[in-house]
Amino acid sequence: MCNTKVKGEFRETQKYFSIGEAAKAVRTTTETLRHYDRIGLVKPSKKDEWTKYRYYTEQDLVRLNTVRALQLMDLPLQEIKRVLDYKDLRKVVDFLEQAEKKADEKIAALQYGKSKIQLAKAEYERTLRKLESPVGPFLKAYPERVILLSDTLEAPTLDNLWNYLSHFYEKVTPARRDQFGFEDLAGIYTENGVSRLFAVCTRYAEIDGLRRLPQGNYLCAGCTEKNRDQILQEVLRLARSKSGAEPKFIVQIIVVSGILHWNYEIQVYLGSE
Numbered sequence: 001m002c003n004t005k006v007k008g009e010f011r012e013t014q015k016y017f018s019i020g021e022a023a024k025a026v027r028t029t030t031e032t033l034r035h036y037d038r039i040g041l042v043k044p045s046k047k048d049e050w051t052k053y054r055y056y057t058e059q060d061l062v063r064l065n066t067v068r069a070l071q072l073m074d075l076p077l078q079e080i081k082r083v084l085d086y087k088d089l090r091k092v093v094d095f096l097e098q099a100e101k102k103a104d105e106k107i108a109a110l111q112y113g114k115s116k117i118q119l120a121k122a123e124y125e126r127t128l129r130k131l132e133s134p135v136g137p138f139l140k141a142y143p144e145r146v147i148l149l150s151d152t153l154e155a156p157t158l159d160n161l162w163n164y165l166s167h168f169y170e171k172v173t174p175a176r177r178d179q180f181g182f183e184d185l186a187g188i189y190t191e192n193g194v195s196r197l198f199a200v201c202t203r204y205a206e207i208d209g210l211r212r213l214p215q216g217n218y219l220c221a222g223c224t225e226k227n228r229d230q231i232l233q234e235v236l237r238l239a240r241s242k243s244g245a246e247p248k249f250i251v252q253i254i255v256v257s258g259i260l261h262w263n264y265e266i267q268v269y270l271g272s273e
Contacts (some may be wrong), residue, residue, distance in 0.1 A: 016055040216272035
């Protein structure tokens with residue numbers, strides 16, 4: 001504890017946190033902190049003799065955060081206490097390094113599991129859309145969407161659909177990467193006979209490659225890789241008859257339908273009314 005002498009008296013300069021403040025700082029409950037105190041895992045640096053109120057220092061918060069993180073690794077509290085009570089700090093550091101490696105392995109496993117969940121979800125969503133979608137082309141109103149075009153990717157493949165959005169984050173300079181976010185979907189944008197894969201932006205800054213898909217009505221139709229050209233020509237024919245003009249661009253949303261398969265939803269802009 002640091003003290004400062006002021007006019008012959010000592011005044012405490014160490015900052016203390018109440019048990020409520022400490023619990024909030026480490027995202028747990030006051031009862032959990034009382035339990036830690038009872039078992040000697042993390043004892044508050046100060047306890048009022050009369051009120052029994054507990055007060056924690058910043059170093060106490062470091063230990064509390066460490067305990068909470070190690071619990072996420074499924075370590076029992078008694079083992080955590082044994083490690084953190086080592087007198088040899090090198091042993092503590094070595095243990096935490098091993099825990100960090102295990103955390104990385106756990107994160108990788110969770111990410112792999114998430115990717116499989118996303119594929120299963122996409123399959124169920126595809127089935128649901130099949131049940132809910134009208135037969136043949138249909139009209140759908142969309143708000144304005146901002147997309148970022150790829151510089152190099154022209155068509156979906158197994159390789160580029162896997163970890164798809166990383167391609168678009170890499171397109172943005174590191175200094176501006178935090179300014180961008182993307183929806184979890186892929187698509188193809190075609191204009192003047194040139195096609196590029198795209199990602200839909202949830203946040204963005206002005207850079208080369210951005211396109212704004214206008215708000216309004218789109219003539220849409222689902223299709224597979226096999227019948228895509230046929231359905232696309234049918235949609236374009238209907239769009240010309242409805243709008244009286246050649247569509248300026250075509251959007252094809254890629255709908256993943258399984259680990260090795262995907263379908264499309266063609267969208268052709270008709271106008272804002």
